[in-house]
Structure formats: C-alpha cells, structure tokens
Amino acid sequence: MSHDRTNKLLPRKDARTIFEAGILLSSFDSSSVIERSHHRAIPHAVFHSLYQQLQASANLSPYEFSLIRDALIHLLQNSSLPLLPLSLSTTRRSSALQTDPIVPAFRHTSHSVPNWKSLLFAWAEYSQEYLIALSDERVVLFANKRAQERFSLVEGLVLESDWEQDRLTNCFLEELDLGEKTWYRLFFIRPCTSALSKTASSYSFSEIHTNSPLYHDQLHTARIAAQSLSNTLLLGETGCGKEVLARAIHSSSSRKDGPFLAVNIAALPRELIASELFGYTEGAFTGAKKGGQPGKFEAANGGTLFLDEIGEMSMELQVLLLRVLEERKVTRLGSHEEKSLDIRIIAATNRSIEEEVRNGQFRADLYYRLNVLQIRIPPLRERKEDIATLADEFLQQLHTQYACGPTGICESALAILQQHSWPGNIRELRNIIERAFLHAYSDSWLTSHHLPSEWQQQYGLQEASGEPLPLLRELERQTIQQAITQAPSISAAAKKLGIARSTLYRKMEELGIG
Incomplete structure (x- = not known):
C-alpha cells in the first residue's frame, strides 16, 4: 500500500497524537488495510458511527478507544476536516483511522449529530x-x-x-x-503530582533500572539530592530520562506530598515564558485573563519545580529567575505584591552550560545558584548494558496495555539494538520498540524483521536460525545472575530487571541458571 503524501502529526496536549493526512495510523496485519480505490465505498455516517462506538466503549480495548476519542477530539477542533474510520475488526481486535480529502466532511452525513454534551459525557465517563x-x-x-x-x-x-x-x-x-x-x-x-499516566510511586528510584556503573554513580548523587533541600542541575542529552530522574528525586524527598510541576522552557514562546513562570494580574497585558493567573512558581509552592532546557532562557529572564531564587519571593506581572515561596528547583539542560557561562550566554551567578548538586545522565550509547533491560521493560508494558502481542525479543533483534548509536536515547528506544511491537502484533517474538528495514541493511545481521548469538547470550546470563544475587527474592530480581517474574523464570530455564 503506497501513499504519496507526507504524514503530519496533530499535537495533543494529553500526549496523544493522531495522523491528520492520508495514511493508516496503525494496522496489525494486511487484512485490515483498505486500498484507496475502496475509500468511496465507505458509508458517510462517520460521526454517527464514532459516537455509537464510543457509547459502547466498555467493549473496546484501550487502543481502540483512544482512536475513537482522538477522532472525536479532531472533530471538535475542526469540523470541516473529514475523517474516515475503518471498521473495527471483531476477529483480530485491530482498528485503524484514516483521513482523506476525497471523503465528504462530517456535515454531509445523513445521520443526526449528537449533542456535544452527550459526546463529552460518554468520553469522560469512560476515561x-x-x-x-x-x-x-x-x-x-x-x-x-x-x-x-x-x-x-x-x-x-x-x-x-x-x-x-x-x-x-x-x-x-x-x-x-x-x-x-x-x-x-x-x-x-x-x-499536580501525576501529570503523566504513572502513579506517584512509579517515580521512585527503585523504578529506574540500570546495569551501568556510570549511571549507578550518578544515581547515588541523585539520592543525596533527594535528601537535601538544595537546587539540583541535571545534565544530559535529549531523551535520556532527565524528567524521570527529577520526579524520582521529588518522590523520595520530604516534598513528595507537594506538587511537582515540569516546565519546558524551549517549548514556550519567548514572549509567554515570564507570564507562565511568574503569573500575571488582570489587565497586565493585552489578552490577560479576567482575574489574572498564578504562575508555575506559585502553583509549585511546597513542592518541586522542574525547569527543563534551562539553557534556552533569555538573559532578561535569567535575571528574574535569579531574584526569585535569592529572595524566595515571586511577583506577578502587573503587580507589586510579593508572595513568599517554599520551593525546590531542579533544572536540566542538554547544552554545555559551563561553556555558555564562559561565553557570556548564561549568567554565572544563576549557574552557581542552580548547580549546587550536579548529575550527569549518561547517554544510552554509553550504557549499552541497559538496552536489553529497557527494551524488554517497554515490551512488557505494551503487552500489558494491549493484553496480547509479542512477549520476547529474539537475539538477532537485540544484537541490532546493541549496535545502534541511539542519538534519541531512551525516547528513541521506546519509539522503536513500540513500532516493532505493532508490526509484530500477531507474533510471539519481536524479531529483526520487525525493526526498521534500513537497520537490517546497515548492521548486516540476518535473522538467527538455530543457535543464538553466544556473546549476547552470555551477557544476558551475567545480567540475570547479578540481579538474582543482589535481590532478596526472584520477584525482586524480576522487578530490578524490569521484566515479569514468569519471564525471568523462562529466561533462567533457557540459560541454565539454577
């Protein structure tokens, strides 16, 4: 099935995305694909069908429900853009969503459009x-x-x-x-403490799995940071897990019952950063909300404020941030009233902040305020002993989420994962495993054939037939033996490795570990 248009992702504030232009969002086997020539045969009652399926959401898998909800949100955002849902398969439990300009818009449907309040009710009660x-x-x-x-x-x-x-x-x-x-x-x-789908307890240090001596040393410093009241600076490339570590520090600190707010400085328009951080009063500027709005510093009072990509902050804002850190008070834009703060700052950057200080691009006095404790998170290419553990952890999470799909990764696939340089770090690894999982949905194992085709050519590995790769097998054996030795029980060892206990027993039997 070929497509001549470029995919465009429609951003969603709750971390989900949908395709906006003309390609299958996800398909688990070729039988669920409908060719473009058949598009005109699809009934036009799109909205009515989506709404009925949402009302019957108790019988849908989380994946199917998310597709339907995304389609409805897309309709709320712009009702003039047509959406074409493919029928939900009752045998494969697979579904797909397409958009195509040749399909009539929702307003052309012959079915009555349900009241928007009923639509929101069905969505909210399910979720x-x-x-x-x-x-x-x-x-x-x-x-x-x-x-x-x-x-x-x-x-x-x-x-x-x-x-x-x-x-x-x-x-x-x-x-x-x-x-x-x-x-x-x-x-x-x-x-405030659970902006992501995980529970607060999931952000503890015990949930950060590593076999890397480099990262173990940094985690020791992070535990010191958790027991202190000092500001902390996290250094690391994009996607290496800076926010996860920041949340673990917060969850293990005396502020764990207070809010944790994360602000990505690079993601905010430059002209809005000050109002987002410090808040504003009514009439402070054109477009200011009636009654004003508190900033992130006020919202995080009594807890932790995580400032990601701090190196993107302008020199003018650095002065304001330094004043807040020194005086422990904040003033909303348009106001002269100072509000006292009890707050802990964890900042992060993927830049060489010391070099920027030397070049005059970052204030030295602010750097010293933030850099009381410094933690450098090594990139994934420097901790390759963690790749197999992380990949298996992501795979088990996906298997639990979908209640089916592959449960293991074959060694030829692991060998390819070990050779990749991972410029996107853990975020890239998670993306690759999820993509491969969807391609391998009906299989028991994730193989090298489910990885990007260019990787197979680049790394020159074919699917293993017969005996597994001996070096990788020995590495896996050593990793499991080390976890079992250090843990008080098999369950604890499985948790440390980031895999299910049944998976650990199976691997122990395969590797001959008593």
Whole structure:
C-alpha cells in the first residue's frame, strides 16, 4: 500500500497524537488495510458511527478507544476536516483511522449529530478523567460526574477568580486547544503530582533500572539530592530520562506530598515564558485573563519545580529567575505584591552550560545558584548494558496495555539494538520498540524483521536460525545472575530487571541458571 503524501502529526496536549493526512495510523496485519480505490465505498455516517462506538466503549480495548476519542477530539477542533474510520475488526481486535480529502466532511452525513454534551459525557465517563467545559465568562457549561463529586461543580455555576486557588488543592487546570471556532473552553483537572499516566510511586528510584556503573554513580548523587533541600542541575542529552530522574528525586524527598510541576522552557514562546513562570494580574497585558493567573512558581509552592532546557532562557529572564531564587519571593506581572515561596528547583539542560557561562550566554551567578548538586545522565550509547533491560521493560508494558502481542525479543533483534548509536536515547528506544511491537502484533517474538528495514541493511545481521548469538547470550546470563544475587527474592530480581517474574523464570530455564 503506497501513499504519496507526507504524514503530519496533530499535537495533543494529553500526549496523544493522531495522523491528520492520508495514511493508516496503525494496522496489525494486511487484512485490515483498505486500498484507496475502496475509500468511496465507505458509508458517510462517520460521526454517527464514532459516537455509537464510543457509547459502547466498555467493549473496546484501550487502543481502540483512544482512536475513537482522538477522532472525536479532531472533530471538535475542526469540523470541516473529514475523517474516515475503518471498521473495527471483531476477529483480530485491530482498528485503524484514516483521513482523506476525497471523503465528504462530517456535515454531509445523513445521520443526526449528537449533542456535544452527550459526546463529552460518554468520553469522560469512560476515561475516568475530571473534565469540565467553561464559557468565556467562566460559567460551568458541563462537568462530568467525577468532577461534580470531587469539586462540587454544577452546570450554571460561575467560578470566581480565586476558585482554582481555593478548590484545586494540588491540582491544576489543563486546557485542551479546540481552536477559535468554539464558544466554550474545555479543561482537564489534573493532579499536580501525576501529570503523566504513572502513579506517584512509579517515580521512585527503585523504578529506574540500570546495569551501568556510570549511571549507578550518578544515581547515588541523585539520592543525596533527594535528601537535601538544595537546587539540583541535571545534565544530559535529549531523551535520556532527565524528567524521570527529577520526579524520582521529588518522590523520595520530604516534598513528595507537594506538587511537582515540569516546565519546558524551549517549548514556550519567548514572549509567554515570564507570564507562565511568574503569573500575571488582570489587565497586565493585552489578552490577560479576567482575574489574572498564578504562575508555575506559585502553583509549585511546597513542592518541586522542574525547569527543563534551562539553557534556552533569555538573559532578561535569567535575571528574574535569579531574584526569585535569592529572595524566595515571586511577583506577578502587573503587580507589586510579593508572595513568599517554599520551593525546590531542579533544572536540566542538554547544552554545555559551563561553556555558555564562559561565553557570556548564561549568567554565572544563576549557574552557581542552580548547580549546587550536579548529575550527569549518561547517554544510552554509553550504557549499552541497559538496552536489553529497557527494551524488554517497554515490551512488557505494551503487552500489558494491549493484553496480547509479542512477549520476547529474539537475539538477532537485540544484537541490532546493541549496535545502534541511539542519538534519541531512551525516547528513541521506546519509539522503536513500540513500532516493532505493532508490526509484530500477531507474533510471539519481536524479531529483526520487525525493526526498521534500513537497520537490517546497515548492521548486516540476518535473522538467527538455530543457535543464538553466544556473546549476547552470555551477557544476558551475567545480567540475570547479578540481579538474582543482589535481590532478596526472584520477584525482586524480576522487578530490578524490569521484566515479569514468569519471564525471568523462562529466561533462567533457557540459560541454565539454577
């Protein structure tokens, strides 16, 4: 199946993405692919079909539900763009989503469009998220059951300007961008300490698996940082796990019950960084919200603020940040009132910050304030003994999520993974394993054939037939023996290795480990 258009990912604030232009999002076998010539034969009742499937969401897998929800969100964002869902397979439990300009838009469907509140209700009740919709005047237009019970919200209630500060203890509002066409604003109410899908306990040091002496040394420093009150600077390439380590430090510190907020300086428009960090009052600038808005420093009070890509901060903002760190007070834009802070800063950068200080591109006094404890996270190419463990951990997570798919990685595939230089580090490894998992969905093992085809040519390895690669087998044996020796039980050893206990028993039998 060939496509002549470039894929474009539509960004989502809740970390999901959907394809916006003309290609299969995911397909687990060739039988689920429908050729372009058949597109015109698909019924036009797209919206009606999606809504019915969402209402029946109890029978859908998480993967299928996410596809349907993404399609509906896409409709809310821009109802003029057509979406074409392929039918959900009842035999393979596979599904796919396509878009194509030749398909009539949603407004051409002959079925009645369900009320948008019913749509939000079906979505929110399945996902168990706190979801509210507000008018520009901050009138509650919709609140799902969980939000009503937890935050005493009812339709028609007008939220005062200080409602977030008074009622959202350790929570914050995250707005979903619906474009400029809607007359309401949609918000998630998120816990500050669990912005990601993991639970707070998942960000402990015990969840960071490594066999690398280099990283073990740095983790020792990180544990010291967790027991201190000092600011900490994390150094490492993009994708090496700086935020995961920052969260582990927070979760193991005396501030673990307080909020953890992460701000990526590089991801914010330069003109918005100050208002995001320090907050603003009503009328501080054109477009300022009625009642103003607290900044990240205030929101993280009593907890930890993680400033990622700190090297991207302008010199003007560095002066303001230095003042906050020295005086432990923050002033909103447009105000003269100072608010006291009890906050711990963890900063991170992928730049050579010392060189930037020497070149006058980063303030030396701010560098010394942030760099009380320094932790360098080694890139994945310097800790290749972790590749097999991490790859298996990601594979087991995917298998648990989908309740099927491959459960093991063959040695020829591991050999290719060991040879790659991993410029994207752990983030790239996770992406490659997830892609390979989807290609190997109906198989028991993930093989080299499921990895990118150019890698097979580049690294010159063919699928192993018969005996496994001896050096890799010995490396795996040593890693497992070391984990079993150091752990008090098999369950603890499996947890240390990042694999299921049943997987560890199977590997012990294969490797002849008593």
